[in-house]
Amino acid sequence: MTTGQLSLTQKWDELAAIKDELAERDWFPGTSGNLSIKVSTDPLTFLVTASGKDKRKRTSEDFLLVGKDSQPVQTTPLKPSAETVLHQRIYEQTDAGCSLHIHTVDNNLISDLYGDKGEIVFRNQELIKAFQIWEEDGALTVPIVENYADLTKLADAVANRIHPGIYGVLIRNHGITAWGRNGFEAKKHLEAFEFLFSYQLKKELLAR
């Protein structure tokens, strides 16, 4: 086995373990969601989930390796996730090593309730420290974009909202894509986002 193959196997196993953990949380309803992990930077290659699979199951066909143009690097019967181009743009614009996309009731509700504002901002929440925000008056912004059917347009909309300090973008009535420098950090960010969304929804319900 070459060093390249070893690294690919390690990345595969890392992404498979993350997929299992997110599945445990029931974060892949109806085959939704897609995950990726960067394998090389120059040229850009990353493992991404195959499209339309039940992401709760672990199989040898869960992921495939794609390149900069979101196309498979080798001939394969597998189709990359329909949303692979979003992962590609995130790797191109950030130092992300892993990108995670899930649909939950909480992230969909937040994306719709705050969609007209174009963002939701969290303050006075201990969990924003998961994003390295340590100041007492610190704030975490999560941009919200419309759910364009044209995936290139959607990827452009997401890419346009990526700036320093942004670690995830909500897609209205669709889901969230969150990233981090590696699998651990991407999952930490995703879990923190979902906690904050759930808190906000419960707070708003209690206030009614």
Ligand SMILES: CSCCC(=O)C(=O)COP(=O)(O)O
């Ligand atoms: C059934 S969910 C609709 C597609 C989607 O939004 C998604 O996250 C899953 O698409 P994929 O091609 O990655 O399976």
Ligand SMILES: [Zn+2]
């Ligand atoms: Zn999706």
